[in-house]
Amino acid sequence: GENVEQHPSTLSVQEGDSAVIKCTYSDSASNYFPWYKQELGKRPQLIIDIRSNVGEKKDQRIAVTLNKTAKHFSLHITETQPEDSAVYFCAARGNQFYFGTGTSLTVIP
Amino acid sequence: GAVVSQHPSWVICKSGTSVKIECRSLDFQATTMFWYRQFPKQSLMLMATSNEGSKATYEQGVEKDKFLINHASLTLSTLTVTSAHPEDSSFYICSQPAKGQETQYFGPGTRLLVL
Numbered sequence: 001g002e003n004v005e006q007h008p009s010t011l012s013v014q015e016g017d018s019a020v021i022k023c024t025y026s027d028s029a030s031n032y033f034p035w036y037k038q039e040l041g042k043r044p045q046l047i048i049d050i051r052s053n054v055g056e057k058k059d060q061r062i063a064v065t066l067n068k069t070a071k072h073f074s075l076h077i078t079e080t081q082p083e084d085s086a087v088y089f090c091a092a093r094g095n096q097f098y099f100g101t102g103t104s105l106t107v108i109p
Numbered sequence: 110g111a112v113v114s115q116h117p118s119w120v121i122c123k124s125g126t127s128v129k130i131e132c133r134s135l136d137f138q139a140t141t142m143f144w145y146r147q148f149p150k151q152s153l154m155l156m157a158t159s160n161e162g163s164k165a166t167y168e169q170g171v172e173k174d175k176f177l178i179n180h181a182s183l184t185l186s187t188l189t190v191t192s193a194h195p196e197d198s199s200f201y202i203c204s205q206p207a208k209g210q211e212t213q214y215f216g217p218g219t220r221l222l223v224l
Contacts, residue, residue, distance in 0.1 A: 031211075041200075043215040044202075045215075096158070102150075102152050
């Protein structure tokens, strides 16, 4: 089956700096890669996604890049704000979703 | 996106009792629902896939006799934790695959505490 690894597990940045979270996957059949933001005690919320036929996607301060050959994809958050503080999960979908282990992001005001 | 509701949002029960969690799709029919469990500071772990009108598919290591899933209608899937024990205390989240898309929409989750 698929194996999704996510790094780092925790990340602290100063407000205004950029944050980068990286994930790798093992199953070359995976073709959809969403990123979720989860605040404490709440449901995961989809923030951006990318399909395997695209190398990069951007939505305002959030961007995702995908390297299919190397089987890794990354989340980039620019101009971070305190409200970006949360746990972020990557996922890869082949025949089902496989989630990364999560990154706890803290943005320091 | 789709709206998925869950009930109850939290429950405290005594060890040995059974707890039923409902997951409802509010704006379109769901032939499939996913049930996840999330322990504190950990990722979401898929427990089972619920299929309307047929048996659920359980992930390896998940006891189907302990976690009973029923998906009797296109808008409701239920997860019953039978004979709950303290180690079953967790955050249980259902999700519905988006119609015609790859993504999924999560319910708000149910926090279970077994004393």
